Amino acid sequence: MKIKAAVTYGKGEQFKIEEVELAEPRANEVLIKIVASGVCHTDAVARDLGTTPYPVVLGHEGSGVVEKIGAGVKTIQPGDHVVLSFASCGHCENCLTGHPTVCTNFNELNFGGKMEDHTHRLQQHDHELSTFFGQSSFATYAVANERNVVKVDKDVDLALLGPLGCGIQTGSGTVLNRLKPRFGTSIAVYGTGAVGLSAIMAANITGCKNIIAVDIHDSRLEVAKELGATHIINSKHEDVVGRMKEITDGGTHYGLDTTGVPIVIRQALRALRPLGQLAIVGVTPEMNINVHEEIMAEGKTMVGVIEGDAVPQLFIPELVEYYKKGLFPFDKLVKFYHFNDINTAFEDSKKGLTIKPIVKIS
Structure with a gap:
């Protein structure tokens, strides 16, 4: 399917919002219509230092609505409101003992530019684009593994919740x-x-x-x-x-x-x-x-x-509950930006003008 995404072509280059191709979700994967994505320092490091192969679609604090699920997905359904977090393998010793943040495959899955099956989901002009943190949420749609996806309460503004997937969770x-x-x-x-x-x-x-x-x-x-x-x-x-x-x-x-x-x-x-x-x-x-x-x-x-030594599927819903009770008012950190103003959001973050920018995608 054709989507809009913020593409980074080289070190330190500004984001360019362009049309790209996103493949269908495969087994154990989920297609999400992205509502918003937080701006994190890790995105800036990846853009400026090349921690992920270029060209790449960055963004790793996405939130959105599930549109489609692949074979084998059991915990997520179309229509669910979700937050996207980091990728993990789910089967190494650290994952199995409740510490997916130190998954032995963490760097490969989050910074290697490919999905878990070593293939790409993003293309442009027949050239593959790297995926970031198993999600690439600076885009109108994203495909992520079920393990990246956290179901959240529909009563809370979904556009606000993306940063729970990384910075605020940390x-x-x-x-x-x-x-x-x-x-x-x-x-x-x-x-x-x-x-x-x-x-x-x-x-x-x-x-x-x-x-x-x-x-x-x-x-x-x-x-x-x-x-x-x-x-x-x-x-x-x-x-x-x-x-x-x-x-x-x-x-x-x-x-x-x-x-x-x-x-x-x-x-x-x-x-x-x-x-x-x-x-x-x-x-x-x-x-x-x-x-x-x-x-x-x-x-x-x-x-x-x-990543706060968190199991996102357990911890992020807890943070949402604290927020609903007035005990965790993270909304006071946030300023929203339009997708077209993504470069301004990063510049304001760098200058300290905004504590936590969130880019509204749709």
Whole structure:
């Protein structure tokens, strides 16, 4: 079928909305009419650094309505409202033990440009286009494996829900699924973009006593305060480690870094109290750590977390329920853009003008 899609032809090139061909869903696959798709930093990295073969149709926070299902699909029906999340194989040890975010085939399935059967679903002028995250949701329609697809409540605005498939799932899931802070403890969140603010909302749900937001932008810190941060620190003007230990009487129990900035990660480690835990969710370059002084000698833990260590089919509906109860107001992060304005949405995200852009496709 002919669809409209935002095609990326090379490193750093702007999106071009063009007509492409989308194949029918095969066994265990679903055809979705895309309503909207969130703009995530991972899309920008793929566009600018070539983590997926070009040409490619990006987009991995899609939401839409199911139009057709392939043979063998059991959990999804035409007419269902769905959110699309990451691809996983479903049969490796990590998938089978409830950790599909570290599927042993994760990189191939999400960044390799092909579907699980090693074929393409997208073509243009008889040339194959790469698929991203098993969905390519910057398009009017998408084909995804049933494992990517999460059925959601029809009572909630479907256009709003796409970011639950990646960025918002990452921040909130890292808190709720991996760190699991005890009631009355303290947590620091470094970087208050969409991922960090989602973590702050999640920490508020768990009943943390101190929820400390760290950033260099006062406007973002004010949003963090509105969403549940008990304290805010502008790291341009304050001693982060000193303030953390003052607020928490010795250091935080938990930390979460979304920035990937080595100096920030060092601060986050030093700001932990003994036995503290730091989760890293940002893409971080090579850096030096004094393992003895900064980790071992005080029994600290530093762990990497992907996609919030979530099982999307279980976790995303939970987030929707929290949202409906007023406990997870992620709609306050969002600004909608028309599909034709997708390049503006990415530019506004890069400049920090919009915390979480969502492109409305239809």
